[in-house]
Amino acid sequence: MRDVTVVEVGQTLGSSSRTRDRLADGAARLAALVPGAERVRVAVEETLAGTARRTREALEAARGRLVVTVGGDCGVELEPIAAAARRHGDRLAVVWFDAHGDLNTPATSPSGAFHGMVLRTLLGEGPAGLVPSPALKPSQVALAGVRALDPDEAEYVGRAGMGDEAALPADAAVYVHVDLDVLDEACFRSVGFPTPGGLRPEELLDHVAALAERHEVVGLGITEYEPARPQDEELLARLVPELVRLCAASGPLQIERRAARAWPAEVAETRGGWLLRHTRGADRRRCNSALPPLRGAAVEEAEAFYRERGREASVQVTPANHQRALDGELADRGYRAHTPVAVLVAPTAEVISRAVPRLPVETVADRGTWAEIFTRLDGRAGTREIVSRIATPAAFLAAEGGTGTGLVVADSGWAGVFCMATEPGHRRRGVATAILGQGARWAALQGAERMYLQVEARNEAAIALYSRLGFTFSHDYHYRSRP
Known part of the structure; x- marks a missing residue:
């Protein structure tokens, strides 16, 4: 998958499983199950801190793509989730699909193994040198499929008041963690601690699909595979690519929901x-x-x-x-x-810095004139009624003399660009650049850190212009119609 980076971390040091030596092979097999993805293998050090440092370096090189971290034991999730927390702040929500809570501390852990402490470490209580900053808040974590809590973990969950995935805020950026022991032992046993009463593979996919439909998934981790049975490998050959597909598609789908x-x-x-x-x-x-x-x-x-x-x-x-x-x-x-249509995205600040205006652009305050101005340049049926239904916050921009237009609509951290049109006699004179620059400045005032726009895939001139202004390819789509 061209928009995915797989970070393979064959760490075994954090596991208490008697068969933990299989985890490194499991990580390699999981990575191989993601077709067409960029693949980065992290060298495992002799300490957890050393492997965490190398994982952090690998993550920094994979910016702009969905990162799928495959382990190894659950401890490999420390750095990917910490990086997501630094990037998304309080918007981050971690959905922890696992038979176990992984909420012990060094003082309460029966085994002393880090894979049983990693989530508590991310929440600010863990071994010295491994606690990240900032730490997660309990309200940012949802447990899913958990059914084997130690007494101290159960007490912590009750005291902290963790919710479930259905209660996540609408604008949450979601990290999905999957320990394969979340699956019921009746259908999957290639883990160190198979546990009855878990999810069936189709149920797990349904859960993740529901998350991807509602939220942008910003990271995925799949851990604790200890290859033991051919039928388990066959199950993963179907499960893993679909998990990755759902998570990778969530970001583009959320853009399309906003555009709708x-x-x-x-x-x-x-x-x-x-x-x-x-x-x-x-x-x-x-x-x-x-x-x-x-x-x-x-x-x-x-x-x-x-x-x-x-x-x-x-x-x-x-x-x-x-x-x-x-x-x-x-x-x-x-x-x-x-x-066919290409969807391009850009950081708002990047567009502001590149779109230096060369002519005046006004923000048209009278919404009643938006459709009239745009229709004059566009001329397509139904435009007036559609524009009249556009909700705020939105800004309609017109270049001097009505030679060009643009509409920017803000929605939960994003700003969509629509109604871009320029009079044929005024093209290549900086009209579109000036409008986009003014639109980006307006978007920044609305708290929109990112922008998107849709352009016909064959419009090479427009794509070249938008690329110069900082827009890059996100995804594409096309229509299929039947009478």
Whole structure:
């Protein structure tokens, strides 16, 4: 997967398992199960602190991609989660899929093994030299599948008041930790401590899919694999790529969810995980297409919605590289592919620093004139009604003399750019650059640290301009339609 870096840490020192020597081989096998990803192998040191330092160095080199850390024992999660906490602050939520809480301290641990203390260490109580700064708060942690707590761990959980994954804030950035002993021992036994009463693989995938549908997943860890049975390896060959796909697709999907809110359809309905959009009199696919779920997309749900409205069914296949199964199913059902789109993203501060304006840009305060100004440049049906439904906070920008426009809509840390248009006679004169610069400055005032925009994949001139202003590729999508 081109947007994923696998960091392999074959650490065994933190484990108390009698068969812990298998963990290094398990880490290598897990890494090999992620197709097409960049792969970094961390050299394991003789101390936990030494391996943590090397892991930190590997993480710093993988910025901008989803990092999947594979172990090794659960102690390998120390640095990836600490790095996520430094980056996302209080927005970070850690969902801990594990049979065990890993919430002991050096004073309470029955075994003295670090893999049973790593989460408590991340929460600020652990062996000297391993406690990160900042530490997590208990409110940032959700336990999932935990069923074997030591007495001191159970007391801590009750006192700290940890919640579950369903209660995470809407804007949470989620790190998903998976200790494979979260799986029920009846279906998976290649771990040091197989435990009854766990999740079945499909249940684990359903949990992670639900998280990825609601939140941006900013990291994934998979640990504690001790290869022992061929059937367990076969199970992982199906499970691991799907876990990675769901987590890697979450960021692009959250951008698309924001874009759907920013450019609102007349009717937006959720059925079977689909976001189904319909707008009378508009010829824009964005507000007349179905946005699919990441898992279990029943095409019949979307077809029924559009059939009820006398309109051809149209699906926005996004993110394209994570929806290949759906794309193939639609092709088999006679849907034709068209309108490929690239989605670009940029740090707001980067756009501000690069988009030096060369002409005046005004923020149009009268919302009633937004559609009129843009329609004059765009000329497509239904624009007026769509623009009239756009919610605040939003800023409509117009270059001097109405030679160009842009719309910026802020939403939970992101700002989407829409309605970019320039009069043909004024292109290549810095109109778009000036508008984007002003839009970025407005976005920064709204607390939006990142920006996104959508551009037709064949529009090489626009993509080159946006690249000069700091935008890079996030994902792509296309539509499939059938009468």
